[in-house]
Amino acid sequence: MEEPSRVFLEVGPGRTLSTLAGMCQAELRKQGNEETFNQLIVPSLRHPDVDQDDTVFLLNTLGRLWMAGVEVDWNKFYENEKRRRIPLPTYPFERQRYWVERQVDVDSQTPSKSIILTKKPDISDWFYVPVWKQSILSEKSSDKEVQDNSCWLVFVDQSEFGKRLIKQLKDDNQNVVTVTAGSEFSRSKNHTFILDPTNREDYENLLKDLAVQGLVPDKILHLWGVTSMNNKPDKFKLLNETQNLGFYSLLYLAQAFGNQNMTDPVNLLVITNGMQNVLGEGVYFPEKATILGPCRVIPKEYSNVSCRSVDIQISELDSPGTDWLIKQIIQEASVNSTDEIVAYRNQFRWVQTWQTVHLNKKEDIPQRLRNNGVYLITGGLGGIGLSLAEYLAETVSAKLVLTARSSLPAKKEWEDWLNTHDDTDRTSERIRKIKKLEELGAEVMIVQADITNYEQMKKAVEQVQERYGTIHGVIHAAGIAGGGAIQLKSSQTASEVLAPKVIGTSVLTSLLDMNKLDFFMLCSSITSILGDFGQSDYCAANAFLDAFAQYNGFKNQPFIFAINWDAWGDVGMAVNTEVPKDILEQRLASLKEGILSSEGVEAFARVLDSNHHQVVVSTRDWLKRIEMTKAVLESRDGKSTYKTAATRFVKSAHSRPKLETEYVAPENEIEVSLAEIWQELFGIDKVGVHDNFFELGGHSLLATGVITRIRDTFQVEINLQSFFDKPTIAELSEIILEKLVEQEDSETLNQILAEIENESQE
Template sequence: FSSDSQSAKSQRVYTINPRRPNDYDALLKELIALDLTPKIIVHLWSLTPQGHTVSGLENVDQAQEKGFYSLLFLAQALERQNMTDRLQIAAISNNLQSVTGEEMLSPEKATLLGPIKTIPLEYPNISCSSIDVILPQAESWQEDKLAEQLLTELTAEFSEQIIAYRGKHRWGQTFEPVRIETKAEDAPRLHEGGVYLITGGLGGIGLVIADHLARTVKAKLILSGRSEFPRQDQWEQWLASHEQHDQVSEKIRQVKALEALGAEVLVVSADVSNLEQMQALVNQARERFGKIHGVIHAAGVAIPGEIRFRTPEIVESVLATKLKGVSVLETIFRDTHLDFLALFSSLSSISGGFAVDYVAANAFLDAYAHYRATNNNNDSLTIAINWDNWQQVGMALQSEVPEELKPFHEENQKSSISPKEGTESFNRILRYQLPQVIVSGRDLQAAIRQHRSAQRMEARVRVSPSQQFYPRPNLSNSYVIPRNQVEQTLADIWQQLLGIEKVGIHDNFFELGGDSLLAVQFRNNLQETFNKDFLTTDLFQYPTISDLAEYISREQVEQPTFQLARSRAKRQQDAMEEEIKLSEQRRKKRG
C-alpha cells in the first residue's frame, strides 16, 4: 500500500497489492481518516484489455489474485474496520459470461462470483453485483455508450446480481425449467462395456454413479480419490482386521458389489490436481482397459466456514480440486476424443449458499462448460451439472447433524434428490447437447432460498468439529505424524477443534484455519487435559504441535522460570480477550 506523494493524496490515488490483506486494511483506514468512507466500490481487476485477454486456463493463478482473492480480502478488511453502513460492490469483468455464444470466454475469472454471491448473505449491509462487458474499440461511440451504461448501473440500487452488457442491450441471468425426456431415437453416449473415469469415485455420489454404470452398461470403471486405499490383494485382510462400519471397509464392499454386477473396477489413489499422479493413473487405465470413453469429474472439497475465517491455505485446498483438476484433465485428454466430460457442480454456485470458496470453485466449473461449448469443434459434450442436495449421499453423510439443525435438515431431505432420480437425470442429460443443467427435486427459487437459509443457520450454529472432518489443506510443510504421547494428545485436540482429518506436528494452527476465538477454546481444552494453567498467547508463540509439546514438557521441569514471563503474557491475554468480546458483540449487533 502506498500514497507517498501529496499529489497522489490530493488525487486520491493509492497503490495496493491484491494478494496482501493488510493493504486493504491500510487503504480503508486511510479513507476513514480522511472522511472518505466509500459507499460504492468498483472492482475493475477482472477487466482485461481486449488484446491481452487469455481464453482458457493459461491465466488461472493471476486471475485468482486479481479476482477471487482481492474480493475475499476486501470483505475481510471491511469487517475488521467495522464498516457496517450500506455499501455496494460492483465487480466489472469482460469475457466471463456467454450471452451471444461468440465471446472468447475466460472461465478462470468466474471464481469472482463466489464472493459476489456470498458476501451479501454474510454481510447484509453489503450488496454485490457482477457486470460483464465486451470492451469496445478505444475512443469510439460504443466506448462512450458503455461508460454511460455503467454509470447508470452504479448509481442505481442493485436489483440483480448477474448482469451483462452487449452493445446497446442489458442482459440479466434467468433460469427456465426444462423437462428432459428420454430420446429413444438418439444414440446413447454410454456404451456397453465402455471405459469411464470418475474422479472422487469413492465418494457418495461417485459410487452411486458407478453403481448406475455397472448396472446399465457393465462398464469398466476407474475410480480415483485423494485418500490412500488398500490394493485389491489386501482387501480381504483389511475387512477381516477392521470393524464392519470402518469407512474404508464399507467402500471395499461397495466396490466388490460393482464387480458382482459385472463391472471391471480399477481403484487408484491420485490427487486430481496433480498432473503427474493423474497421468500415471490414466496410463495404467489405458494399459488395462484401452481407450477411455468418458470422464466424470465428481471430486471436490467442501469446508464450511464464514468469510472472515477463510485463509489462503483453506481456499487453495478447496479451489485446487476444481480449478487445477479441470486443468489437469484438459491437459491429459487434449488429444483424446471423449464422448463426454461431465463436471459435477453444485446448486451453491447459483444460490451462494455455502462457503465462499466452494461457491467460487463450482462457478468455475459452470463457466468452463460454456467455454468448451463455444470452442467445441466436434460432437464431444462438456456439461456442468448443478446438483441440488442428494438424499443421504455425499455431504448428507459427511457429518452428524447438530441437534439445533436436525428439524431443518430432516425437512430438507424430503425434497432432496434420491439416488434413483439422480442417476435417471444423469442418463437423460447425457443425451442432450447442453452446456449446463441444474437438477433439483423442487422449485428452483425455493431451493435457492433453502440453500441461503441453511448457510445462515450453519453460521449461527457452529457445527462441532468433532462431528465433521475435512482433508488437510495444502500446506508448505509435509505431514509428519506425532512422535510421542504429548504430541498425539495435542494432535487429537486440534483434529477435533478444527475438523481436520490429519494434523501433523509441524502444521501451523492458524494456517489450518485457527483464529483467536478457536485459540481460546483450545486453551480451555489444554487446561482440562493437562490440569495446568495455559494462556491463549501460548498458541501464538508456539503455533505448531512440535513447538507446543516441547514448551509443555519444558515447563513441567522448569516451572519457576516461567512465572515472570507468564505474568507479562497474562496482561497481553486479558487485552486480547477483551478485543475478542468486543468483536463478538459487534458481530451479534450486525446479525
C-alpha cells in the same frame, strides 16, 4: 463401653438393647469425658411400630456402620442378588427439552416467501437451465442519478476502458479513488493507490488510509477482471493471476470492511469480460468465474454491502457503444437492484434467469454411452462417484477408472478386511461397492492420485491409456465441502476448496485429448447459484465448473456439461459433512427432500442425453428457491419482513445452561434489549451480560441474525468481526452506545451547520 472406637450393633428386632446401651453411655458420660462415651449404637431391624421399609432401614444401618469405619463384606451382602445389565445413556439425564419449535409467525402478508417447499414426485420436473433475458435497469424514485457526495473506489488496470470510466466519473464531479495492482502498498497524493493484490493487509491499509482522509467509499467498481482478449498467457499462470485479482481480491476487500468496521452501505460492482455466455458466444475466461463466489456471498455475510457481477464485451470499447456502456456501469452502481448477475451485450442489459426443462425418461441407454466404454471418474470413491459408477456398470458394462487421493487395501486383503471390520466402516463400504461393480460386469481400476497434482495425474492417465487405450468419457466428481464465514476464512482453506475443481479441471483438460471424449461431465452444485452464507469458496469452485461447461476454447467441442446438484440425501458429502448442532435438524430435514442415489443416476442419464451444457437438478421448485434467496436480500432494507434461517428465532425458553461465568442481569436499556434478542435466539430464559455468545452455542450464521435484529432495534450497524472480538452483551452494548453517540453528534453537527448556513443566507 470404655473403648471410644467401639460400635454397638443390636441384632434382632426393635431397639430395646440400643436404648439400654444409650442409657449406660449417658451415665458414663456424666461421670467422665463426654467425647469418650459417644460411640455409635445402631439397631439392625425396625421396631414393629416403625412404619418404614425393612430394606431401607437395613441399608441405613449399614450406611451408618460404614461411615463409622466398619468393614462391610459387600460380596456377602449382595450374595443372593440377581443381576441384569441395562443399557444406560452415555450422558447424564438432563430433563431439559431442547426441541426447536417450528416458526409459525413468518410474515403472513408475504405468503409466497413463507412457503415450505417439498420434493416434487416426478424427476422430469427437477431440471432447470440458465437463460438470459433482456432487462432495463430499474430506477426507483429513491435512487438518485449520480449523487454528488459519492465516493468511488475503482480497482482499475491501465486498460482504456478503466481510464475512460474514471474520466467520466471525474467529469460528473465525483470523488474518485483509484487502486491499481502492484508489488507493494503505496499512495500518491491525488487519490491513487497501488496495492499487492495477494496481501490481505494492503486492503486494510487502503481502507484505513481512506477513512483518515474522509474518503469512505460508498461505491466500489472492481475492474480487475477486465482483461485483454488477445494475449492468453500460459494457462496455469493465468489461473493463479486471475484468482489473485478476482476471488482473493474480493475476499480480502470484504475482510477489510469487517476489520475496519465499515458499516455504511456500499454498492460493489464486480466487472469482468468474457466470463458469461449470453448470446451463444461461449465463455472465454472460465477461470474468472470464481469471483461469483464472493460476489454472491458477500451480501449475505455483510448486510451493508450489495454486490453485483457485471460482465461486459471488451470488443465494444472502440465502438460508439462504449460511452453508453460506461454511463450504464455508473448507473448500475448508483441504483439498488437485486439482480446479482448482469451482462451487457450489443448495447442491451441482460440478466440471468432460469427456465424449467422437462427431461423425460427414455427406455434406451443414453446415446453418448458406449458398451464397454472407458470412463474416468475423479472422486470415484465418493458417494456420487460410486453411484454413477454403478449406473455405468449396470448399463454398459463399463471399464471404470476411479481416482481418489485415498487408497484401498490391496485386493487380496479385501476379504480379511471385511471380516475384521464393522459394516459401517468407510473402507468396507467402498470395498463392497467395488465388488458389486465387478459383479455387475464392470472392470474396475482404482488409481490413487491427487487431481490437483499434474505429475500424479499424468502417471495415472498413462496407466489407464496403457491398459484400456482411449478414454471415452470423464465424470469430474472430486471435490471437498467448503464452509466458514468470509471474515474468518484463510486463503489456505479457501484454496483447498477451489483446488480440486479449478486446478483439477485444468489438469484434466491438459492431460486428456478433449476432442476424443464423448462427454466431460462436471459435478457442480446449486450452491454456485444460491451462494449460501459461509459458502464463498465452495460457491466459487462450482461457479468455475458452470463457466467451464460453456468454455469455447476446444477445437472440436466435446460435450462438456455441468450438473448443479441439489443435495444427495443418502450418500455423499451432504450426508457426511458435519454441521453445527443447531442446524443439524434443518440439515436432516433438507436431506429428506434430497436426491436419492437411484434418482441421481436417473437424472444424470437424462442430462447426458440432452444438449444442455448446464442443468440445475433441484428436487424442490427452483424458481421459488431463487425468489426466496432474493427476498432475503431485499429484506435488508427493512421493507420486507422475510426472515432468513439466521433470523428465525425460537420461542420456547429453556433454562440457562451451566456456564463458567456467573449470571449478571442486564441493567441498562441496551443490555435489556440485547438480552431479549439473545434469549429469543437461543430459546433460553435468561442470558447474563457476561455470557459468551459462542459458549451459548452461537456461530457466525446466528451472529448475522443478531446483527439484523440489532440494526432493526437500534438503527446501528455492527459487523461480524465485532461479534468475534466482543462476544458478550456488555461489550456489544458498549459498541452500540458508542455508535448511537456518534450518530447523535453528527446529527447535532448537521443541525448546527444547517443553522449557520441559514443565518449566513439571511
